[in-house]
Structures are given as structure tokens and as C-alpha cells.
Amino acid sequence: MLKLIIGNKNYSSWSLRPWLLLKQAQIPFEEVLIPLYEAGSRERTLAYSPTGKVPCLIDGDIVVWDSLAISEYLAECFPERQLWPAAMADRAEARAIAAEMHAGFTYLRGQMPMNLRRERPRLSKAPEVEQDIARIISIWSALRQRHAGAGDFLFGSFSVADAMYAPVVTRFKSYDVKLPALAQQYADTVLALPAMQEWYAAGRAESWRIAVSELDD
Structure with a gap:
């Protein structure tokens, strides 16, 4: 196994x-x-x-x-x-945005570390963080508009691309980032997954604390 x-x-x-x-x-x-x-x-x-x-x-x-x-x-x-989209063009785009997530958005990751127990706004965000957020919103919104008829995820069916952006969904929830309708609908869909609910429950129940991820605003 x-x-x-x-x-x-x-x-x-x-x-x-x-x-x-x-x-x-x-x-x-x-x-x-x-x-x-x-x-x-x-x-x-x-x-x-x-x-x-x-x-x-x-x-x-x-x-x-x-x-x-x-x-x-x-x-x-x-x-x-079928962990990647079936169509070649969609597969190429899915790999590109997955790689963008993997290598980019460093300001967002640095100033909004993942912390499932947190649920309050980040009072001050650097312009670079706002740029990262805007880019992610544009990716989600464009893909959901294009693939709305094929399912509820970025390329219709759940794929690697959705797994790569799932931690961003948690960050937007933790730091109360206001999203436009399409992006919020996508975030809600990811959060509602039974697997995400399982992960959240386990994470919030943990007793360990990492100081660098416990930001005080």
C-alpha cells in the first residue's frame, strides 16, 4: 500500500x-x-x-x-x-497553473501562512499580497466561467489543479479574504468536500503550535 x-x-x-x-x-x-x-x-x-x-x-x-x-x-x-483533465489543451493549462502555484505566490504564502484554527481578517496586506490574491481570483473565475457546464471544479472534474489550490482556499477562509461570486462559489465547493472536512477536523484538534504561523495582527 x-x-x-x-x-x-x-x-x-x-x-x-x-x-x-x-x-x-x-x-x-x-x-x-x-x-x-x-x-x-x-x-x-x-x-x-x-x-x-x-x-x-x-x-x-x-x-x-x-x-x-x-x-x-x-x-x-x-x-x-483521470487526475489531469482529459483534453490536451486543458491538461496543458492545468499543469501551468499547478506549476504557477507550486513556484509562485510567495508573498501570499509568507504573509498568510496556513492556519486552520484562525478565522479573522489580516488587517494589513502588502501590495504584493494583494497582487497574488488578484491573480488567483482571476485564475479561478476564468476557469469556472469556461468549465461551469462540466462540473464544479476548475476544469469541471476534480484534478491535480484543484488539489494544488486547496490550501489557498483555506487561507482565504482563515484571513477572511472577500472574493467575487464565482471565486467564492469555487472556494465553498472545495471546503465542502468530505475529505476537506476530515482534514479540517483533524487539524483543528491538533495541540501542536508553530509560532511563525500564529500571526498577531
Whole structure:
């Protein structure tokens, strides 16, 4: 059985991505949670991941680290699950926005760290954060307009692209970011997923605290 190594559910945005993808695709896996920034955390993680970071997927002798690499590996292993859109043009765009999420939006990530227990506005946001938010809204709104007839997710059916943006959905909720109707509808759809509800419940119940993610405004 696949084994997925993850960090704290309250804070680990990168862990959420492959976990949600596996859940949505109904692919069985064993979950191993290692709390981040605790004594011995890195050593425990290094027993699985060569980088000492999460997430990491173990499939027999195969080790895949990095959330996007894990997603690609799962798409290859389970082609019948259609983890990327079926149409070539849509697949190309889905990969592009997934990569944009993977490599970009650093201001948003830095100033609005994932914290499921938080639910209050960020009183001050740098212009760069506002630019990140505007870009994400434009991606969501354009794709939902175009694929509204095919389903409720970015490309109609749930895909890797949705898993990549799921932590952003949590950030917008945590920091009370006001979204236009289409983007808010999409965010609500993601939050309503049973798998997301499961992740939220577990994350909020955790006792660990990471100070850098507990911002005081």
C-alpha cells in the first residue's frame, strides 16, 4: 500500500495537496504524520524523505518527494482516475497553473501562512499580497466561467489543479479574504468536500503550535 508522510494538518499546506488528491481519487494509502519543528522531527522525516521535508510518498522501493512530483506520479500510476483533465489543451493549462502555484505566490504564502484554527481578517496586506490574491481570483473565475457546464471544479472534474489550490482556499477562509461570486462559489465547493472536512477536523484538534504561523495582527 502507498504510504504518505505528512506534517501537521493545521499548518502543512504542502501535505494537504497530495493527501486530498489521494482521498478524492479514492486511492488507498497509509498516512504517517510527523509534527513539524519538534525535537527530532527532521530526523524522523529523513527516515523516509531524502530532503527531510514533507510530503513524501513511499511506494515499495520508490520514494517521491515534493507535492507536484507526487501528483504526477499518482497520475501515471492510476491513469483511470483521470487526475489531469482529459483534453490536451486543458491538461496543458492545468499543469501551468499547478506549476504557477507550486513556484509562485510567495508573498501570499509568507504573509498568510496556513492556519486552520484562525478565522479573522489580516488587517494589513502588502501590495504584493494583494497582487497574488488578484491573480488567483482571476485564475479561478476564468476557469469556472469556461468549465461551469462540466462540473464544479476548475476544469469541471476534480484534478491535480484543484488539489494544488486547496490550501489557498483555506487561507482565504482563515484571513477572511472577500472574493467575487464565482471565486467564492469555487472556494465553498472545495471546503465542502468530505475529505476537506476530515482534514479540517483533524487539524483543528491538533495541540501542536508553530509560532511563525500564529500571526498577531
